[in-house]
Amino acid sequence: MSGLNDYLSRLPISRKLILVMVSVVLAVALIASTTLILSAYLVSRNNFVPASVQAVTRILSEEPVLNTLLKSPEKAAEVLDAASEYSLINSIALYDSNGRLYATHDLKGQPHNIPNTAPEQIENETQHIARVDLADGGTVTFYIETDPSLPMDFYAGMTIAVLIILVFIFLLTSAAARLVRRYITQPVLHLIRIANTVSIEENYGVRAQKFYHDEVGILAQAFNTMLSRIEARDQLLTSARDKAEQASMKAQALAIETHMTNKKLELEVKVRKRAEHKLTSFQNYLNNIIDSMPSALIAVDEQLLVAQCNKAATQLADMEHDAALGLPLGTFMPFLANCLPKVQQALDLQTSQLVEKLPLMLADGENYLDLVIYPLSGDDNDGAVIRIDNITRRLQLEEMMVQTEKMMSVGGLAAGMAHEINNPLGAIIQGVQNIRRRISSTLPANQKEADALGLPLEILNAYLENREITRFLDNINSAGMRASKIVSNMLQFSRRGSKTLTPTNLSEIIERTIEIASSDFDLKKGFDFMSISLEQDLDERLTAVPCITDEIQQVLLNLLKNAAQAINARTEANWQGKIVIRTRKQGNHALITVSDNGAGMDEDTRKRIFEPFFTTKDIGAGTGLGLSVSYFIITNNHKGAMSVISTPGIGTEFTITLNLQQSRLSEKPHMPTIIEAALP
Template identity: 40%
Template sequence: MYSQLKSYLSHSKVSQKLLLMLLTTSLVTAVIVLFTTYSIWRFVVHTQIETDFESTLKLFIEQQPNINEASQQLTSLKKLNPKSIELHQATLFNEQGKLVSYTGAKPQAQQLHQLYAFFLNQTSYKPHIIEITFGDGSHYTLLTAYKYQINALFNGKFFLMVVALLLTAILLIRIIQMQSKRWLIEPILHLKAVTHQVSAHQNYSVRANKVYFDEIGNLVDAFNTMLSQIQARDQLLTDARDKANRAQKTAETSSIEITKTNLRLEEEARVRSAMERKLLEFQDFLNGIINSMPSMLIALTPRYRVTLWNKKAEQLSSIPAGQAINHRIDDVFPNMLFYLDLVHQASTTATTQNVSQAEFKIAGETRYFSIMIYPLNESGLEDVVIKLDDITDEKHLQELVVQSEKMMSLGGLAAGMAHEINNPLGGILQNIQNLTRRLSPGLPKNQQVADSLGLSMYDIEQYLKSRDIPDLIDNITRAGHRAVDIVTNMLQFSRNADPKLEICDITELTKQALEIAKTETTFNELQQKHGLTIREHYREAIPGVPCIQSEIEQVIINLLKNAAQVLNEHGAPTGTPEIHLSVKQQDNYAVIEVRDNGIGMDDRTRRKVFDPFFTTKEIGKGTGLGLSVSYFIISSHHHGLLDVSSEPGKGACFTIKLPFRSLRIQDQPAV
C-alpha cells in the first residue's frame, strides 16, 4: 500500500500536491485551535473556585451564633477547602483590629493591618478580608491567607493529551515540510544549479535527475533532451572543425570543398547560438516560477550573503534584487538579524528550522510572518533557503472571529438581565406613584382619612416638606425612570432588529456628552485633587453623521468616565492629568478621539480591553461590560470602528470612526 501511495504521489500534478499539503496543514491548525479553545474554557471555568470559596467561608462563619462558637469552629475550615485552594491561615479580629482567634499557621502580628501587610509583601499567600456579622449583632473581621493551586485544574490525562497532540502536530508539520522541500523546492533548485553549471562552464554532458513524474519531471525531461541536442550539435561542430583542419592541408586542390565546409560551419554556429538563446529563455522561465511564488524566498551562502531574492522579497523590503544579491541578509533585511542563529543551526545540522509567528516592522506597519529555514545539502550545495509567508490577515481574521463570538453571547445575557429587572422596577414605580397620590392634600379621600384620625393634612404636608420627603420621592422616581431607560437600552442592545438612525451634528453631540460626563463624581474629585485639564479640539463644517444620538452619547460618556477613573486612581506619569477630546473628518468617516495621559496599557491588556467582563479594576468596582457594550454599539448598530492605541506610561487613545453614509438609510427617499 505504501508503494502504491508513493507511486501515486510521484505521478500527481504539482497543484494536487500543494492542495494535499494545504488540507493537511489546515486540519492540524484546526485541531490545535479547537484544543486551545477547550483549554482556555477549562481554565476560565475552574478559576471561579476562588470566589465560591470566599462566599462559602463567609456563610459558614456567620451561621455561628457568637464569637465563641465561631472561634471553636475555625478548626473545621479545612473541610471547606476545594482542591485548588491551599489555605495557610484564618484569623478573627474584633472591631478594634485586634486578634481574637486563628487556625492554621501562627500569625506573625496581632493587628489586622500589620498581618495584612505581612501577607501582602512577604509571602506568596494572597490575603483576603471578609466582614462577619453574627446573630447577636457583633461585627468582626475574618482575614484569610491562601493561594490558588493551578496544578489542580489539570490532571495527568489532560497533560498526556496535550503532549500527544503537540507531538502529533510536530510530526505532521515536519512531514509536510519534508514533502514540500522534496516535491517542489529541491527539484527546482537542482534544475537551476544544473542550468547554472551548463551556462557557466559550457558543460553539456551533465544531466538533471528526474525524481517525480509531474510537471517538474516533464520539465526535466525537456531540459535533458535539449542538453542532448546541444551536446550532439557541439560534437558536430567539433567534428566539423577537425574536418576543416584536415581540409586546410589540401586547400590548394580542394577550394570548393573548403567553401562548402565553411558554409556548413556557419550553419552549425547559427544552430548553437539558437540553442544558447533557448537555454537563456529556460533560465528566465525558472526565474519566473520563483518570482511568481506568493512567499518571500531568500537563498544564503554559509556567510549569510544573498544569492536568491525573488519579487516578493523586493516588494516587502523595497530593495531591488540587484542591490540585495551578494550582500549580507542583515544589511538588506534587518528583521532577520534575530534569526541568524537559526540560519546557522539549519546549515550546520542540516535540519529545517521553523518560526510559527514572527513580528516584523515593515514600512512602519507591524506584520506577522511564518518562517521556514532549510538547507540544500541534498543538492550538493551549502546554501540555505529562507521562506517567509505573510500571515497578518489570517491573524487579524482570527481575532475578529473571537470578538464576534463574545459579543453574541453578551447580547443574550443583556436580554435576560433586562427582563428580570423590568418586573421589580415596575412595582417600584407604581408604588411610588401611589405613595405620591396618598400624600397629596388635594385628594378628598386623603382629607377624609386624616380627619378621622384627628390629623391636619396641612401639618402632614409641612412635616413632609421639612423632612425633604417630596424631594426624596422625586429622586426615587427619576432613578426609576433612569433604570427603565437602561433596561430599554439593554433590550435594544440584545435585539437583532436595526434601530432607527438619524442625521446628527457630531460636534454638538460630543459637546453634550462632555457636559453630562462633567457632572460625574469622578470628574469633580479629579478636578479638586489633581487639577484636571480638559482640552477640546473641534473641526468646523463636519457633515452630518447617521447615528443614534443616545447610544453615541453613551459611548463617549463611557470613554470619558474610564479616562477620568484611570487618572483619579493612578495619576498622570507626565504631570498634570489631561483629557483631550477631538472631532475631525478623515476620508469618509467622522473621527472622535478620547485621549488621556494616564498609565497606559500593555499589549495583553490592550488586546482584551473590549472583551465582555474583562476589567482591571478591583472586585466590586467594575463589571467589565462598558467597553464591550460600546464596541457592540459602534460596530453593530453604526457599522463603524472602535479601536485603542496605548503603551505603558504613555496614556491611551480611544478612536471612534462613524461613516457619513449608512446602509440602513441610504435607500430612504429624500424629503
C-alpha cells in the first residue's frame, strides 16, 4: 500500500487527472453492466420461464394433444420430446391418475429427480407441476424442469457492448489528456522550469509566461511579481554585502585586538578564580573545623547580636543557622540571659570572662555548661566569641572518681572493722545460743542440775517468760544477726576471691528475681509488691551475658526493694505504683534499667546514693549499705557501670551496664563472714 501511494505521489498532475477520470468511467461501466446482467437474469427467471411453462402446459392440455399422449407411452414420449424443444425447458414428465410415471423426456440426457409418490411435493423455482382433469373423471400431472439462466447470445451481445464502451472511453481519455496537457500541464511545467532556474541558478531576471487567464495564469503573474521584488531586494543585499565586507575588515582588525585583550583578561580571571577557590576551600575547611568542634561557638557584635555560630550552637539552641544570624543573644539562647552582663563586661574591658557550671535542663535531664567569653579586637571586627562546653559528663566522671575513692577507703576500713567486730559479735550470738540451750528442759544435763537444786525447769522458764527475759534474749539474737548482716555487707568491699563470670541468660535471672521479690511482703519495711504493677521489657538476644548469677540477683533484688519503698512513700491516695525492668543489647554491652514512679530523689541525695552508710530511711529501717554493695558488685566484680537518674515527684531509674566480652576476674582470698565465724 505504501508503494502504491509513493507511485501515485510521483505521477504528474495530468496523469493523475486522466487516471481519476478513467477510474470513474470504468467503475460506472462495470456497475452498469453488472446491473444489466442481473436485471436480465431476474426478468428471465420471474417472467420468461413461467410464461414458457404456462404456454407448454396449455398446448399439452388441449384435448387432441392429450388424447395423443394417452394412446401409448411411446407416443407420449414423442409428443413430450417435441414440447421440450423450447430452450428454457430441460425435461418433461407425465404422471397418470394413480401418480405413477407414465412417460418422460430429458432434453439434456441426464436423469431427473422425479419422486415415486405425491408429485405435488416437489414444485420449486426450477420445477413446475400442472394437473389436467380428464373427461372420464381422472387426472394427469405434468412435471416440467426449467433453466432460468440467460442464453449465450445475450452474454455475447453484452461483451460487444462493453468493448464498444471501452473504445469510447479510450477515445475520450485521449482527447481529455490532450486538453489537460494543453491547458493545465504545459503552463504548470513552464512554471516549474522557471522556479528551477531561479532556485538553482539564482537568476531573478527571468519571467514566467502567462498562457491563459485561469488560476495558473494568475499564479504566473504573482510569481513574476515576486521575482521582481526579489530582484530589487537582491540588488539591495548586494550593496549591503559590499558595505558589510568593508565593515568586516574593520571588525577583524578590532577582533584581533579584542582577542589579545581577552587573553589577558582570561589569564587574570583564571588567577582570580584560583585565588577565590583557595579562599573558598580554606573558608570551608575552617567552617568544617568549627562545626566539628564539640564546643558550641557563638560570635556576637557590639550590640550582642549573633554574627556567626557553629553546628553545635544551633543544635543546642534548636534553631537553623540562617534563622539564628542577626538575633539577639538572649533570644537565640534564652538560658544565657543571666550571662549577658559578663559578655558586655568582656567587650568593655577587652578581657576573657568565665562562667562555670551553668545549669540547663535538656531532654536527657539536667546538664551543666561552662562559658568562656573571648573579646575580639580589630579595625573591622569588634565583638566577642562565646565558647560553651557541656561539662555534665566530666562532672559525672569526677563524681564517680570521688565515689570510687570513698569506696576504696571504706573497703579498707571494712576489712579492718570486720576482723575486730567478728570475734565479739560471734561471742554474743554464741552466748545467746548457749543461754537458750542451758534453760531448755529437753537436755538431760539441765534437768539433772535443776533436780539437784530443787528448781523445776518449767517454773524457771515460766518466770523467764513472765519477766520477758526470753524476749530480751530474742532481741539480743536479732540485733546480733542484724549486726552480722551489716558486717557481711561491709565485707563485700574487701572480699577477694576467684570469681568466674559465667555466660548466663539474663532474662532467666530477672524472672527468678521477680519471683523472689513478689513473694516478699513486709509492710513495716515498705515491701508491698502485691499492689505494684511490675512490667518487663526483656531483650531475648541476651542469652549469654558473662556475670555472677547470685550477685546480679542480689543487686536486682535490692533495686526492686528500694523501688517498692519509694513507691510506698508517696502520699497520694490510690496511687498506682509501677516498676519497669528493661534489658537492651547495645554494641558489646548489656544494659539493665530498673525504673519506678516513686517519690524520687533530689540532686544532693542522688549524688550520695552510693556512699556506704548513707540512707534516707528511719533509724533501724536501713543500714545504708545496699546500694553501695550493689555499686561495688557491678563496678568491681563485673567491671561494669551503674548510674541513676531521679526527679522528685516523678520517679527514679537505675541503669546497669555489663561487658559482654569479659570472662574472669582474679581477686584476693576470701575472708570468712561473721556468721561463718560465730556459728558452731
